[in-house]
Amino acid sequence: MVSSKKNHDELSVKERIAKNKQSNSSTMFVEKLVPKLLLLCATLSVLVTLGILYTLLSETFTFFNQVSVVEFFTTTYWNPWRDSYGILSLISGTLLITITAMIIAIPLGVASAIFLSEYASDKVRRMLKPILEVLAGIPTVVYGFFALTFVTPMLDKIIPDLSFFNALSAGIVVGVMIVPMVASLTEDAMGAVPNTLREGAMALGSTRLETTIKVVIPAALSGIVASFALAMSRAIGETMIVAIAAGATPKFTLDPTQSIQTMTGYIVQVSTGDVSFGSTIYYSIYAVGTTLFVFTLIMNLLAQYISRRFREEY
Amino acid sequence: MALVNKETVSNKMNSRILKNKIAKVIFFIATIIGLLFLGALAYRILTQGLGSLDMDFLTGFTSQSPDRAGIKAGVIGSLWLMSVTAPVTLVIGVATAIYLEEYAKRGKFTRFIQINLQNLAGVPSIVFGLLGLTIFVYIFKTGEIILAGGLTLGLLVLPVIVVAAQESIRSVPNELREASYGMGATKWQTVRRIVLPAAIPGILTGGILALSRAIGETAPLLLVGAATAIFTLPSSIFDPYTAMPIQIYSWTKAPQPEFEYVASAGIIVLLVILLLLNSIAVFIRNKFSKRL
Numbered sequence: 001m002v003s004s005k006k007n008h009d010e011l012s013v014k015e016r017i018a019k020n021k022q023s024n025s026s027t028m029f030v031e032k033l034v035p036k037l038l039l040l041c042a043t044l045s046v047l048v049t050l051g052i053l054y055t056l057l058s059e060t061f062t063f064f065n066q067v068s069v070v071e072f073f074t075t076t077y078w079n080p081w082r083d084s085y086g087i088l089s090l091i092s093g094t095l096l097i098t099i100t101a102m103i104i105a106i107p108l109g110v111a112s113a114i115f116l117s118e119y120a121s122d123k124v125r126r127m128l129k130p131i132l133e134v135l136a137g138i139p140t141v142v143y144g145f146f147a148l149t150f151v152t153p154m155l156d157k158i159i160p161d162l163s164f165f166n167a168l169s170a171g172i173v174v175g176v177m178i179v180p181m182v183a184s185l186t187e188d189a190m191g192a193v194p195n196t197l198r199e200g201a202m203a204l205g206s207t208r209l210e211t212t213i214k215v216v217i218p219a220a221l222s223g224i225v226a227s228f229a230l231a232m233s234r235a236i237g238e239t240m241i242v243a244i245a246a247g248a249t250p251k252f253t254l255d256p257t258q259s260i261q262t263m264t265g266y267i268v269q270v271s272t273g274d275v276s277f278g279s280t281i282y283y284s285i286y287a288v289g290t291t292l293f294v295f296t297l298i299m300n301l302l303a304q305y306i307s308r309r310f311r312e313e314y
Numbered sequence: 315m316a317l318v319n320k321e322t323v324s325n326k327m328n329s330r331i332l333k334n335k336i337a338k339v340i341f342f343i344a345t346i347i348g349l350l351f352l353g354a355l356a357y358r359i360l361t362q363g364l365g366s367l368d369m370d371f372l373t374g375f376t377s378q379s380p381d382r383a384g385i386k387a388g389v390i391g392s393l394w395l396m397s398v399t400a401p402v403t404l405v406i407g408v409a410t411a412i413y414l415e416e417y418a419k420r421g422k423f424t425r426f427i428q429i430n431l432q433n434l435a436g437v438p439s440i441v442f443g444l445l446g447l448t449i450f451v452y453i454f455k456t457g458e459i460i461l462a463g464g465l466t467l468g469l470l471v472l473p474v475i476v477v478a479a480q481e482s483i484r485s486v487p488n489e490l491r492e493a494s495y496g497m498g499a500t501k502w503q504t505v506r507r508i509v510l511p512a513a514i515p516g517i518l519t520g521g522i523l524a525l526s527r528a529i530g531e532t533a534p535l536l537l538v539g540a541a542t543a544i545f546t547l548p549s550s551i552f553d554p555y556t557a558m559p560i561q562i563y564s565w566t567k568a569p570q571p572e573f574e575y576v577a578s579a580g581i582i583v584l585l586v587i588l589l590l591l592n593s594i595a596v597f598i599r600n601k602f603s604k605r606l
Contacts, residue, residue, distance in 0.1 A: 031501060034502045035413070037409070038410070038412055042409070042410040042414060042427055045430055045473070046427060046430050048434065048469050048472070049434055051449060055444060056441070059448065108348065111341045111344030111345065112344055112345040114341050115341035119338050128345060132348055135351070137526065137592065140532065141532045141559045141562050141566075142530075144566065145562065145581065146358065149362075179348050183348075209334040236438070239438065239439065240532045240559075243563075244563070244566050244567075264438065268537075271447070277452065285444065292440075293438070296436060300432070304429075
């Protein structure tokens, strides 16, 4: 220590500057390099998106060289093993699941959000919210198993001519799965409504219910509707529940007691079967995947647009 | 003549108050339904699965016969997957977050990355499976190995980690940065020695939550070719594998009804691991979040 200090003192000013510059230059090098490395990592997420787009589009393109686009989007019979590609039956299956799920998730989610945000005491909220969040963390394969072995037998007692695999049971369970998502996004939106608005309504003599329905919900509407769009996107893209419980029989129907197939279910069915690389069926999963991707992308963009465009500023 | 007829007022008020009370009960019941569902699920799986859950189940490979099937290959396979997923997604995710929070100028490009991440988070997991299938299995010809599965899962949960890390970095008070600059530290020194250590609890919490999502994912692994039955343990990331959710899925598809109990036992193992991870995350958050 002493010797190095002495050494340092013995250097002339010129030498000291040179030495400083030397050690600074390595620091400066790191300073310039690091942001570039970080930028590289940040760009990766963009590359992933481009990768998804590229793989989907190029394979879909190959598919449409073998199958007519018009047939794909306008016919209702889907049986790739007999060269029939009418995606409308897969889309109707997906919609059936989505509609059932939304019928469950919207009322339950919004009601839970209202209870947690407007009625529950702080203590109750802190107890209930994490338990609701557990629902969102359960792997979907578990939900699928539960739908098949518990919900379906229960429904079977109420609806006698229910098929073993059916859209109703899968849809209900998908709905329960997305309840926490609707609830927490809706609660966030309602929580962002300033308390002065609530107090104003209550000072005029409104009950809590009236305050919620006439003041809080209208003020939070954009966030609430955006949460519906996101939830729909989740329901459209949900895979394991429908692959396990909804069956694998593509049907152009809106009858939820029947076995159907969704877009995601078809992709799973093909990828777990023996389909050779390069066959029309192989390419068909990309065409279906692209359609699915477009559906969910539209819902996601819609959600972002709604929450930006219609947000109330206070 | 009284300006206000008290009887009419109280009549109207009573019905409104009653409506409010009824609504409260209805909202409460709706909240409870989710919990009841959770309770039914837990009860069902525990009563079905605990009978099959023993050491033989934990240490055995899967089998044609339900009473000999075990989950060992799935547990080990999931651990191997995480050994790829965790470092990849943590490094890329945290780097992205640091770039966006500390370095990026608030311009179009930054906004583009942000929006892109948001959209990536909304892409169905099975589409990530298609991406993994094409890029890793067919273009790079890796085959159906742990590396391909782990990377696919890593990309899938990347947005989760980035968002968590961003929030954590943003919550580091600016005074700390300014003090560091005031002492003559450079930008990277400040980020590395001041901001990152302060943000680590939040990053770790987000990381563990992301991993627990990755462990439960099934669909993308089905696409990149996780095997449903495997009888040797992988010894490197270039080996074929299976994972816990894949095994559970294959048991739900098995023809013999007894496999229902095996699947339940597998689900218990999976949920216990997830619960452990989540409690670690909560523990980290509670232990470190109060400082600064």
